[in-house]
Amino acid sequence: MSGTAGAGHRTPVLSVRQVSKRFGPVEALVGVDLVVHPHEVVALVGDNGAGKSTLAKVVSGVLQPDGGLIELGGEQVAITSPSDAHQAGIATVFQDYALCENLDVTANLFLGRELRERTLMRDGEMERVARRILQDLTSRIPSVRTPIGHLSAGQRQTVAIARTLIGSPRLVVLDEPTAALSVAHTAEVLNHIERLRELGLGVVLISHNLNDVRAVSDRIEVLRHGRNNGSFDARHVSQEELLAAITGATQVPPARPLGAVG
Numbered sequence: 001m002s003g004t005a006g007a008g009h010r011t012p013v014l015s016v017r018q019v020s021k022r023f024g025p026v027e028a029l030v031g032v033d034l035v036v037h038p039h040e041v042v043a044l045v046g047d048n049g050a051g052k053s054t055l056a057k058v059v060s061g062v063l064q065p066d067g068g069l070i071e072l073g074g075e076q077v078a079i080t081s082p083s084d085a086h087q088a089g090i091a092t093v094f095q096d097y098a099l100c101e102n103l104d105v106t107a108n109l110f111l112g113r114e115l116r117e118r119t120l121m122r123d124g125e126m127e128r129v130a131r132r133i134l135q136d137l138t139s140r141i142p143s144v145r146t147p148i149g150h151l152s153a154g155q156r157q158t159v160a161i162a163r164t165l166i167g168s169p170r171l172v173v174l175d176e177p178t179a180a181l182s183v184a185h186t187a188e189v190l191n192h193i194e195r196l197r198e199l200g201l202g203v204v205l206i207s208h209n210l211n212d213v214r215a216v217s218d219r220i221e222v223l224r225h226g227r228n229n230g231s232f233d234a235r236h237v238s239q240e241e242l243l244a245a246i247t248g249a250t251q252v253p254p255a256r257p258l259g260a261v262g
């Protein structure tokens with residue numbers, strides 16, 4: 001168990017320590033830890049209601065944790081809003097993609113962050129950056145001027161992922177990026193995730209699809225009932241071991257509180 005493939009001794013891009021979040025009587029997260037290094041894809045898996053999306057929302061500033069701490073690049077931060085998260089270099093793709101159908105690829109990539117010279121939009125520059133980002137992802141979208149409404153589900157996911165590369169991201173969080181995609185489109189999205197790793201980013205991949213997760217991640221973190229329930233090197237873990245951790249057939253002992261000794 002436990003692995004940090006490719007992580008070496010570098011400072012983690014993200015360290016979540018003992019984070020908790022409660023919704024009334026529901027303990028969505030209880031003392032959860034999550035560490036992601038540059039050049040590392042960490043998958044977050046777990047059954048329905050395990051707390052995966054809640055953790056993604058805490059890291060991306062959509063929700064505020066009740067306890068625990070978050071470090072970026074080794075420094076403790078308070079991420080009090082999505083715009084805080086963006087400024088800190090955290091980009092998240094939620095399941096709804098949040099794209100505008102009637103706008104083209106370039107306009108969607110820069111939505112709300114358009115490049116301007118005084119009041120004029122720098123269309124040429126935005127198109128140039130859009131083309132470069134799509135190239136970086138080895139995307140097959142034919143033109144950055146294509147309206148989103150004309151793209152396939154897989155291409156829309158590509159645009160949503162490409163959008164994370166606007167600005168200076170260091171961590172990309174993807175919530176179920178291959179749900180509802182065909183086999184071919186899934187392969188394309190997994191390829192984009194590998195490109196994000198090659199570009200040096202840390203990636204958190206939330207997925208129910210264990211085949212996808214094992215294909216692309218370095219490490220797999222299991223959540224169960226809002227708690228960490230196993231950390232696995234993706235190269236060596238078996239499907240059975242993962243399923244056992246997800247379903248609770250194997251359980252990890254409760255984490256020791258921060259600062260505890262002995």
Ligand SMILES: Nc1ncnc2c1ncn2[C@@H]1O[C@H](COP(=O)(O)OP(=O)(O)OP(=O)(O)O)[C@@H](O)[C@H]1O
Pocket residue numbers: 023026027028046047048049050051052053054055
């Ligand atoms: N806004 C909310 N209000 C109340 N309860 C919530 C809220 N968001 C999540 N929960 C509860 O918190 C727990 C964790 O939910 P979460 O969506 O994080 O799980 P998940 O692992 O992402 O599940 P799924 O795979 O089904 O999306 C669940 O019991 C869920 O019902």
